[in-house]
Amino acid sequence: MVFTSRTVPWDKAAHSRELLLSREWLVTNGLGGFASGTIAGAVTRRYHGLLIAALPTPHGRTVMWSHVSEFLRFPDDDVVSLGAEERAGGQLDLGAADYLHEFRLENGLPVWTYRVRGIVLEKRVLMLHLQNTVHLIYRILEAETRPRLELRPAFYFRHYESAVNEGLPAPYHLSAIEDRYEVSAAQSELPPLRMKLANDDAQFTVSPQSIHQVFYRVEQSRGYAYEGELWSPGFFVVDMQERDLTAIIASTEAWDIINVLTPETALAAEEERRAKMLDEALPEARSKFAAELVFAGDQFIITPAGRFEEAARAHAAGDEVRTVIAGYHWFTDWGRDTMISLEGLTLVTGRCLEAGYILRTFAHYVRYGLIPNMFPDGEKEGLYHTADATLWFFHALSRYLHYTDDRTTLHLLLPVLIDVAEYHLRGTRFNIHVDPRDGLLAQGAEGYQLTWMDAKMGDWVVTPRRGKAVEINALWYNALELLARWCREEGDVKHAEKYGDAAKSARDSFNQRFWFADGGYLFDVVDCNGQSQANDSSCRPNQLFAISLEHPVLDQKRWASVVNVAQKKLLTSVGLRSLSPDHPDYKPIYSGDLRSRDGAYHQGTVWAWLIGPFVDAWLKVHPDDTTRARKFLETFPQHLGDDGIGTISEVFDAREPHFAGGCIAQAWSVAEVLRSWIKTA
Structure with missing residues (x-):
C-alpha cells in the first residue's frame, strides 16, 4: 500500500542533466548503516554506496559496496547503460539521463522507472531493518522484447570517513559456492561481502576489472581527495520477461540470515513496518507532508551496532539501547542533537517506548554531571565537551513525561538529575560552573567549543562564546525549574x-x-572570557530559547521585542540565520573547503532546526495565530524534492536562493519542522 509518494519528474529536453547528479537518496537500516547515492547512479561523495555497513567496534561504518553498472542487452546486441559513471578529466557517462522516466520516493523508499525500446523497468533499493543487508530489486513492468540485464558490482572497502584514495586496494578474493559469492580483502579483519542474485536463471561471469580515476565531484568541491579506484570481480546476467523480478542481495550477515527473506517478502515486511509507523503517530502526522517526515525521521533512530557491552547491560535490566544519528552522511550520535530531536522523532510519531530507551541510554553515560557530546564512530565511549547537551536532557525528559507520564523512568533518573545539578553548582569539567555572585552558568575552556555553535578547525575555535551564554542560561533556568518540580512531586522537599x-x-x-x-x-x-561586564551584543538566534522553553527565563514584557528582532534580522524561508547580516563577521554563503565552511557555519549560515524555537517563541507572543505561524514552514514541503529527496538538509546559505549545504538529512531539522508542523495544525 502506498501511503506517501514524492516524485522527481525527469524530462531530458527540459531539465538540466546536473539535476540527476545533485539530487540524492538515502535508505537506512536502523543500525547506523545506510545506502545512498545520486538519482543518476554516479558516486559523487565518499559516503555514497549501496552498502555502508554498520560493523562492530573497532570497524564502525564501512563502505562495502560502492557502485553497480547496469546494462540492458537486447536480442540485436544493442546495449543500453541505465546508470552513470564519472571519470577524472570530464568523462561522464550519464545513461540515466536518456532513459529515466521518473524517480520517486514511495513510503520513503527510492524507486526508479526507466523506459527503453518498449520496455518499462522498475528499480528499488531496500535495506533490511536491523541488518547490514541491501536488496537492489529490478522488475520488468512492460516488455515488447526479452532483454538481458547485466549488473557489474564494484568495491573498494574502506571506512566511510576515509578519503576515496585510501582503503583496501585490490587484489580482493572472490569465492563461490553454487549461487553464493563472497568478496573479501586480503589481510583484513573485515567480514566478507556476501552476494547472490535472487533469480534461478541468473549467471555470474568472472571478469575481474580495475576501474581507475573514479571522480567524486562533491569531494572536490569540499576540498578533499576526489579521485579513487574501484574493483569488480565480474558481472551477473539474467534474461528477464514481463513481471519478472530479480535482485542483487548483498550483506555482511551470515548466509542463514541472508536467506531468510526473499526480495518479495522483504518488501512486504518493510511495508508492514512502515504502515505500523504511521498507525502509531499522532493523527495529524499520518498523511501528506507530515507522514513523509515520519518516514524521514525513522532514518535517525538506531540501535547502535557494535556497542555490545552497552546492550548487555541494558538487556540485563530489561531495557533496550537506542540513540539518534545526528545527520547523514557523516555524523554519529550526538547528545545535544538527540535531546533536541527527541520530541519530533519519537513523541509526535508515537514511538514513546523508544524515547524512554534513548533517555535511559544517555543517562547511563553521565560522567561528572555531563552526558556525552558525541560518540566517535566505531568507539564505545563518548566525548564530553559540551555545556548544553546535559541541560537539553532535562527538556527532553520533560517532553517525554508530558506524552507518557512515565513516573517509573522519572524515579529512576531523578538521582542522576540531582547529581547533574550538583556538579553544575560546584563546577565540573571544561570550567562549567555557576558563578556564586549571580547564579548564572558560565563555561569555557581554551581550545574547546562547548555550545551548539561548535565549529573548530585545528586550533581555531570559530565561535568560542566563553562566558555566560544566553541559551546556556535559559536552559539552566529551565532545568532548575523542572528539577525543583520533579523533586516536589517525588517528596524531596529539601x-x-x-x-x-x-x-x-x-x-x-x-x-x-x-x-x-x-x-x-x-x-x-555576558562576562565574555570571564571578564566582568564584557558583553557580546551579536544578534543571534540563541536568545529565542529565553522565551521558547517550557519555563521562559526572560521577563514577558520583553518577549515581543526579541521575537520581532529575530523575525526581522534572522528569519528566512528555510530557518534562521546564525548571525545578523549587519554584523561585520556575517558570512552569507556556506561553501568551499573545510576552512571556508567552518568559518561560515555559525556566522550567518541558516539552520533549519531553529525554526522550531522561533515558532514556539512566536506563538507565545501571538498565541491565537497558528495560521500565520504555519506560514513560516510553508517552504519545507518543496524542499523535500531538492537535495536529499524526502528529507531536510542541515544548513542553507543565508542569502537567497538559500542553497542547501552540510548533511543532506539532519535529525533536528526533520524533528523540529515536524514538531512545529503538528503544533501549527
Whole structure:
C-alpha cells in the first residue's frame, strides 16, 4: 500500500542533466548503516554506496559496496547503460539521463522507472531493518522484447570517513559456492561481502576489472581527495520477461540470515513496518507532508551496532539501547542533537517506548554531571565537551513525561538529575560552573567549543562564546525549574527548595544582565572570557530559547521585542540565520573547503532546526495565530524534492536562493519542522 509518494519528474529536453547528479537518496537500516547515492547512479561523495555497513567496534561504518553498472542487452546486441559513471578529466557517462522516466520516493523508499525500446523497468533499493543487508530489486513492468540485464558490482572497502584514495586496494578474493559469492580483502579483519542474485536463471561471469580515476565531484568541491579506484570481480546476467523480478542481495550477515527473506517478502515486511509507523503517530502526522517526515525521521533512530557491552547491560535490566544519528552522511550520535530531536522523532510519531530507551541510554553515560557530546564512530565511549547537551536532557525528559507520564523512568533518573545539578553548582569539567555572585552558568575552556555553535578547525575555535551564554542560561533556568518540580512531586522537599532558590537567583540575574537596551534584544554572551561586564551584543538566534522553553527565563514584557528582532534580522524561508547580516563577521554563503565552511557555519549560515524555537517563541507572543505561524514552514514541503529527496538538509546559505549545504538529512531539522508542523495544525 502506498501511503506517501514524492516524485522527481525527469524530462531530458527540459531539465538540466546536473539535476540527476545533485539530487540524492538515502535508505537506512536502523543500525547506523545506510545506502545512498545520486538519482543518476554516479558516486559523487565518499559516503555514497549501496552498502555502508554498520560493523562492530573497532570497524564502525564501512563502505562495502560502492557502485553497480547496469546494462540492458537486447536480442540485436544493442546495449543500453541505465546508470552513470564519472571519470577524472570530464568523462561522464550519464545513461540515466536518456532513459529515466521518473524517480520517486514511495513510503520513503527510492524507486526508479526507466523506459527503453518498449520496455518499462522498475528499480528499488531496500535495506533490511536491523541488518547490514541491501536488496537492489529490478522488475520488468512492460516488455515488447526479452532483454538481458547485466549488473557489474564494484568495491573498494574502506571506512566511510576515509578519503576515496585510501582503503583496501585490490587484489580482493572472490569465492563461490553454487549461487553464493563472497568478496573479501586480503589481510583484513573485515567480514566478507556476501552476494547472490535472487533469480534461478541468473549467471555470474568472472571478469575481474580495475576501474581507475573514479571522480567524486562533491569531494572536490569540499576540498578533499576526489579521485579513487574501484574493483569488480565480474558481472551477473539474467534474461528477464514481463513481471519478472530479480535482485542483487548483498550483506555482511551470515548466509542463514541472508536467506531468510526473499526480495518479495522483504518488501512486504518493510511495508508492514512502515504502515505500523504511521498507525502509531499522532493523527495529524499520518498523511501528506507530515507522514513523509515520519518516514524521514525513522532514518535517525538506531540501535547502535557494535556497542555490545552497552546492550548487555541494558538487556540485563530489561531495557533496550537506542540513540539518534545526528545527520547523514557523516555524523554519529550526538547528545545535544538527540535531546533536541527527541520530541519530533519519537513523541509526535508515537514511538514513546523508544524515547524512554534513548533517555535511559544517555543517562547511563553521565560522567561528572555531563552526558556525552558525541560518540566517535566505531568507539564505545563518548566525548564530553559540551555545556548544553546535559541541560537539553532535562527538556527532553520533560517532553517525554508530558506524552507518557512515565513516573517509573522519572524515579529512576531523578538521582542522576540531582547529581547533574550538583556538579553544575560546584563546577565540573571544561570550567562549567555557576558563578556564586549571580547564579548564572558560565563555561569555557581554551581550545574547546562547548555550545551548539561548535565549529573548530585545528586550533581555531570559530565561535568560542566563553562566558555566560544566553541559551546556556535559559536552559539552566529551565532545568532548575523542572528539577525543583520533579523533586516536589517525588517528596524531596529539601532539594526542591534548593533548586527553586537557584532558579530564582538565575532568573533575576539573567533579566538584569542580558537585556541589550540599544538593540531591543538579548546579549549573546555576558562576562565574555570571564571578564566582568564584557558583553557580546551579536544578534543571534540563541536568545529565542529565553522565551521558547517550557519555563521562559526572560521577563514577558520583553518577549515581543526579541521575537520581532529575530523575525526581522534572522528569519528566512528555510530557518534562521546564525548571525545578523549587519554584523561585520556575517558570512552569507556556506561553501568551499573545510576552512571556508567552518568559518561560515555559525556566522550567518541558516539552520533549519531553529525554526522550531522561533515558532514556539512566536506563538507565545501571538498565541491565537497558528495560521500565520504555519506560514513560516510553508517552504519545507518543496524542499523535500531538492537535495536529499524526502528529507531536510542541515544548513542553507543565508542569502537567497538559500542553497542547501552540510548533511543532506539532519535529525533536528526533520524533528523540529515536524514538531512545529503538528503544533501549527
